[in-house]
Amino acid sequence: MKITISGSLGNIGKPLTTKLVASGHDVTVITSNNDRVEAIEALGAKAAVGSVGDAAFLKNAFTNADAVFAMTPPNMGGSNVIDNTTEAGKAFAAAIKEAGVKRAVMLSSIGADLSGGNGPIAGLYNIEKIYETLENVSLTFLRAGFFFTNLYNDVPMIKGAGIIGSNYSAATTIPFVHPVDIADAVAEELQKTPSGKDIRYIISDVRTSSDVAKVLGLAIDKPELPWIEFTDEQALGGMKEAGLPIEIAELYAEMGSGLRSGKIQEHFLNSKTAVDGKIKLEDFAKEFAAKF
Incomplete structure (x- = not known):
């Protein structure tokens, strides 16, 4: 072809x-x-x-x-x-x-x-x-x-503040790929x-934000790494401080709010579609640790 x-x-x-x-x-x-x-x-x-x-x-x-x-x-x-x-x-x-x-x-x-x-x-x-x-x-x-690879954006936060988080809770269910x-x-x-x-x-894996903090934390020798839920304002301010253009930061903050409400992942979760990706969070954690 x-x-x-x-x-x-x-x-x-x-x-x-x-x-x-x-x-x-x-x-x-x-x-x-x-x-x-x-x-x-x-x-x-x-x-x-x-x-x-x-x-x-x-x-x-x-x-x-x-x-x-x-x-x-x-x-x-x-x-x-x-x-x-x-x-x-x-x-x-x-x-x-x-x-x-x-x-x-x-x-x-x-x-x-x-x-x-x-x-x-x-x-x-x-x-x-x-x-x-x-x-x-x-x-x-x-x-x-x-994308699992979007989690690399959290490396500065982990190194600088010893936390990982976003404007959705540790209990939020996220379909990753x-x-x-x-x-x-x-x-x-x-x-x-x-x-x-x-x-x-x-979809490669469906996990909570708490799982992300735990699995990545163990992989980088920070087993107590906590997932912190920020307000929309805190998330927006942090992205602006990191140098993101304001429109991009606002869009990402809105996406985080959509994940928090469950609306973004709702159609997939309700569809009962099989998770057919092979690479799980634990597999990605090894890649994450190697680049951390």
């Missing part, structure tokens, strides 16, 4: 490219960075350099592709994030339509069933709705859990030929 994927050689793109090339597919990797071309070619793939916001570029990259993996970058710009993300989705959709792509997999998220109250995920809700209008395309919305499990699911879906449009959740 000829397959075009977005995401460059990131946490998902690199293992996905490696897996697809090993399976004998003709893979083109979209990247915005010329410096990545050599590394992409070293994996046995072709590079297409351009912007995912450029529908003409995407159409060219998608032409003759049997399948496409569409992944919009998180937090496109420091302002107008939802609008920018939505516009990128429109560019993807236009390119898929004009290039005549018949099979596409879109990386979405838990909480993408909600139009608001979910922070940056609102952009993915918009994109799902745009993609739903595409005709003659077999499309899977791959809704991923909260590892990028490698996402890559495996994407590869599997790209090689399928289902009809119509469907939703698949990809």
